[in-house]
Amino acid sequence: MLGPVLALKVRHTPPDLPHPMTVDIWSYPTGQRLLEVSMRVPPRAAFAAMAEWRDFLTRQRLVPDRSELTKTLAMLRLLSDELTKNQPGHDRHQRSAASW
Secondary structure, three states: OOOOOEEEEEEEOOOOOOOOEEEEEEEOOOOOEEEEEEEOOOHHHHHHHHHHHHHHHHHOOOOOOOOOOOHHHHHHHHHHHHHHHOOOOOOOOOOOHHHO
16 A cells, blocks of 8 residues: 555745745655645746745745656655565665666
């Protein structure tokens, strides 16, 4: 069985940020967590919102992960790795050709 994965979502507007943001946190059975924060703004405000967002992260001393991996794909990979690790006869040091 894969899971369970606890996923929480909240919408929030910090006092020093002009746009509302959506915060998702996913807690995996392994204890790892993934946090995603997003904002929705009109297209004409995108560049200004991006600059405001970077300033906000800097003030909060947060460094974003530059990964392009979606929450769902990250979760599926993590759970798949856990499932594979627990299979009888699995050599945890063995690598597939795709991982080289």
